[in-house]
Amino acid sequence: MSDYYVNYAAVAVLGAVILLFGLGTFAGWALLRPKRWNKEKNAIYECGIDAVGEQWKQPNVRYYIFAFLFVVFDVEALFLFPWAITYQKLGVYAVVEMVVFIAILFFGLAYAWGRKVLDWA
């Protein structure tokens, strides 16, 4: 096996160790904890009174817009990583091209900003 797989195997082993740790503590907890079921106690949190209204709150629609923007800019960042590693071999042309790419996204951000998409109020 090459080093490549060995390293990922180490990650997998750590993942397994954490999973075992989580499950182990859950098991230990199940042995030690008191079990006194009570309907009132297992109601959702409200400061001492019965919860009013629905359990589901409708979140603000702005979160959705920010999620969209996130996808756009995160994919952009992803494109930048391979470029960042190889641009020294590609020369000036690659830099210019990436400047154009970033500029387009910059104008996209400026447009969203201008349309007040980024304002929360």
Next chain:
Amino acid sequence: MDWLDVVIILVKVVVCFLLLNLLLAVVVWAERKVIADMQSRIGPNRAGPYGLLQSIADGLKLFTKEDIFPLSADRIVYPIAPIISAVPAFLAFTVVPFGNMLSIGHRHITLQIADINVGLLFFLAMGSIAVYGVALAGWSSGSKYPLIGAVRSSAQMISYEIAMGLSVIPVVLYAGTLSTRGIVLAQQHMWFIGAQIPSFLIYLIAGVAECNRAPFDLPEAETELVAGFHTEYSGIKFMLFFMAEYMHIVTISAIAVTLFFGGWMGPHPNFLVPLWGVLWFLGKTAAFVFLFYWVRASFPRLRYDQLMNVGWKFLIPIGMAWIPISAAVHIFDIRRVVLVGAGVIVGIIVLSLVLPTKKPEVLTEEEAKTTA
């Protein structure tokens, strides 16, 4: 690859995991002590000398706490959300190089759990997966405060993740590799903080926001949301969230050291090989963890629209603009002095925009007395 390599991996992983848990206990204890000192309190001082065993006592206490399972909570997602939160928090640490090499006989053991060739991307990916733990916990609780906390937290984490992703790219430009070990080795002559002050500041601000720490702790703003996404969690489930949060602080600090402050490198790297490097690394990381405490004690919580403004209108544009600047300077071989100068100027702009310029016009009791 023979059986000894397998043993080495297993030992390395288990030892690292145990040491990390010990480190977490110390980090939690230190935070309580430091914050207490900054607020003129004593802090934990009962369990063990200087309250050192406080975190362990708290951990044991949580084993004896009842499992509160809200009636409206999801049967499957609710119990596994803490594990989904804890796993990526620990896995992100795998790519942190905490020392150079340990040579036993003819074998070289890298002091790093896994030297992945896309280590930095792996770190960012684990940060993204951590959002799932928070979002699922809030959603599956079947309660409104966790839901609001989770939605806020997700939006905040993904926003600042972009800023963080953009801030590490100039470092990759200079190092020419995504491997964290490679990035440290590329800093042999000069730490990247020298040329990358704006990147570092953006990384630091985004890092604090990624951990959901004060002043960006809106997801768990206790004055409005009880405890945010983990309101309905008790006992060990809560403990896993808590560990994940502190693990994020440790990892973000460690990666900051790796990217900008030369990782394990320090003066006299050949003394006490290789543990000297580990000590340097731990010292630098501890300084950053202290910075997290200090920020928490110093800054008031932001309003949500201010939080989004800082991320989208400020960190992301500056991060985007800084990438071509660094690239151009690097490829056209302009003297580094120019870049350092530009970095200092942009850094001052960053700081002047972030730090509060006006003092709040609220008088303390004593001042009110003297003026009256």
